[in-house]
Amino acid sequence: MSDMLKVENLVSGYEKVMILHGVNIDMKEGEIISVIGRNGVGKSTLMKTLIGLVKASDGTIAYEGEDVTKRKAYERAWRGLGYVPQGHMVFPRLTVEENLMMGENINKIKGKKPDYDLIYEYFPRLKERRTQMAGTMSGGEQAMLSIGRVLTGNLKVMLLDEPSEGVQPNIVEQIGDIILRINKDLGISVLLVEQHIGLIQQVSQRCYAMDKGMVQTALTREELLNYDEIKKYLSV
């Protein structure tokens, strides 16, 4: 299968402080890959650089074979990258439905209507709360909303940054189920940043472990299912 995302020697950071010192990742179409690592190693910085909110100062990001390193964030969204930020970052003073509508620009296909029914089937809670201001929702609901928000577009790759943050255990598992479903039903590839071992093990086909601004190890599914092995890479 073809490369969905190929990241080579990616260097990026903030102002003069570089956080990533040459990250290499490659993801085939339809894969679910986790990125793990201690707090502050630069996982979120990696995700922001991939979507284009942080500028890459060296290296390349290829998406579906096209070099998008110099592209603006909105141009990457138009091509089908869907970014689900850490902390959910829903628009607090937009309603749930308006938040969902914001994702419609992601790889917009003329004549194709966004499938709200499907999103509401994944997340029935969002349907009940359609007209509620997103800022007044619980952490778990906001997590669902920020995932639902990119699904109104025709995304091909979901960049998912710690969806489990501030979310109670049974909802984390539910989110895991949804990740597996959108991967299976919609063929969306997922790059997942996580600290929650249960969620990592539930969904990942393989895993990259980051340290010191680089990917240090690639783990296979067998390896990441080994609790003691994976625990080494997380801050516990």
Next chain:
Amino acid sequence: MFGDIFAYIYQFIDSFAFLVLAALGMAIIYGMMGITNMAQGELIMIGAYVTDIMVCNLGMPLIIGIIIGTVFTGFVGLLMDRLIIKRLYDRPLDSVVATWGLSIALAQLIYIIFGPSMTGVSIPLGSFKVAGRSYSYYRLLLVAIAIVLILITFLVFKYTKFGLHSRATMQNREIANSLGVNANKMNAGTFMLGSALAGLCGGLYLPTMSLTPSYGESFLVQSFVTVLVGGADPLLGTVLAGGGLGIVQSILNMKFNTFYGKIGILLMAILFIRILPNGFSGYFNGVRLKMKLKKEKNRGDK
């Protein structure tokens, strides 16, 4: 007695309309882009000059002149954005200085081209009398226009794609960007809209004031303070601030004169910076969110 009450109400709605029409464009630009456009007054002036030329030199009806002035000023705004403002997007303080400089330059340019004053446009529609005092129909029309404009702005922000994208951009620019909203285009569109509203204001007030190169200055203080007092939410803020400041200004105007009205507005500005630095709308939205959260919590507890 009735005459006095009517006079107060008339003064108040007149002040309200003036504040809203003068501030709405500036408020939209500030709320959306974080840019304080000190040249807003000169955009108002440009709208008035274009309207004046259309009416006095080309003999067009006032309403057509106003429409042309509005559209023209919108394009001047677009040009300004592309040439200057776009370099200041992430520099709110620099934008104050730069647009202030621009406002001086524009006023001088107009002075050089058109000289110290222009032929005026007489106030249309005539007047009516209540309890011996005379009032203008045109000023009542301005009030109606201000209200309609508020409604239209509300509908545009609430129900159009542009409105949705601009509200989202206001709340979280980066995330809106990451979802495919072209921030540059939004900014240009917003600045153009804000400028067109300035042009509209300039044309609408042309018959009520004499037209000189300092025409814009007579609006700037009021629009600036209305935006400051209103806070970042352009619509809610402008309506609340227009109402609040309208009361202060109209009472002072009636009791003393318009000089004291202006002083009162400046004092309000100082007061607001001390007490409610996020303006009316910041305070109001904070309270609203708190109440909602409480309600949610109660629902959760049950």
